[in-house]
Amino acid sequence: MAIPKHIKSLPVGTPVNLQLLSSSAGEFRKAHPSASGRPYDKVVVGAAALQHASGSPSQTPRILLLKRAPREPYYPNVFELPSGKVDPDDPTLKHALFREVKEETGLDVAEILAELEPMIYSTEKSTTGAAGEEVLVSKSAIQLNYVVSVSPGTIKLSADEHSESCWASEADLAGLDITDAMRTVIREAFQWASSQ
Template sequence: MALLRDAESLVVAKSVDLQILNSSGNEFRKLKPSASGNPYDKIVVGAATLRHASDSTGAETPTILLLKRAPHEPYFPNVFELPSGKVDPGDPSLKAALVREVHEETGLNVTEVLAELKPMVYTTEKAITDNTNRDVIVSRTAIQLNYVTLVSKGEVNINTDEHSESCWVSEAESHSLDITMAMRAVVHEAFQWATTG
C-alpha cells in the first residue's frame, strides 16, 4: 500500500503525458496500439534515474543509474540497462508500475517524474514445445516506456535474482559499458535532457 500511495503523490512534470502515465496496462493497449494495429503483448516501464555528482574539477555533472543484468538472464545477460520491468495486470497505472519496479530492483523510491523519453519497441522470441513435442517459436511485441526520474537518497540495493551490479555513470563513462544500441539511445536522450532540460 505504501508504494501505491507514493505513486499517487509523485510530482510529475507537465511535459509528461499524464493520460498515458495514469493508465493501466489494458488502457494503454487501447490508447496506443502497435504499428500493426494490434495491442502490445508486453508493456515495460523504465527509469533513467538522475543524480548529480562532482567531477574532478568540482563541477556538477549528471549521472544515471544503470544495472547489469544477471548472467543467467535469457535475454542480454551481463548487459547494462535502466531499472525497468513489466507492467503487471495488478498495477493500477503505469506510474504505479514504474514506482514498484524501481523499488524492487534498486530499493530506492521514485520521488519525481521529470520527463518522458522515446519508447523502445522490440520483439522477443522464445522456443516452446507444443503438445506434439515440436519446438515452436513464439514472437511477442513489446514496448518500453522510459521516463527521467529522481529517487530518494540512499544506497542502491539490487535484486540479485535479476542484476549483478549497479553503477551511477556519467555519459562519458556509459560509453565503456556493454549496453544494447536501443538502450544506449535512451540513455543518451536522458543525458541530453539532463543537460538542456
C-alpha cells in the first residue's frame, strides 16, 4: 500500500511517538488532516500483538489476528489486527488502544513497542435521504498501528465482532484471507520483530 505524501513514512523500528499517543482523537484530527486538508472522519487504533513461540525471543514471532464475524458489513470473515475506533470518551489514543485490545481479546497491553505506518482508507454505505432517495455516504479513516506485547491470558472474543483468533507466523499469512492494506501493516510488524 502506498502511503499518501501527507503522512511521513516511518523506518522499521520507529520508536513510539509518546506525544501522539497522548493526543485525543480531536487533537490528532486537527494536527494531522487528510490529503484533502479536511479532518479524518474516523481515527482508528490497531495493535500488532507480538508473541514468540515457546516464549523465547529467538523463536519465530507470531502476531495475534482476529477473524471478522460473518455478519460484519465490511470485510466479513477476513482476518485483521485487534483494532477499533477512538471513541469520544477516550481521553487519549493510548487509552483507546488499550481499551480496544481488552474489548476485542480480553488481554491487557503490557507495552507499546513500536509505531507502524498508518493505514488510510474510506468506507461507503447507502442510506435513505430525507426524500426517500438512496444516498451514498463516504467517510475517510486513518488507522494508527502499533506493535505491542500483551499480558499472558486466554483470548476472549466478542462474538458480535469476531468469530476466531490465531497467533500467526509470517509464513501463515499466505493461507489467511487478509486485505492487501492489512497484510502490508502485518508484514511491517514482522519486519520490526525480525530487526530486534
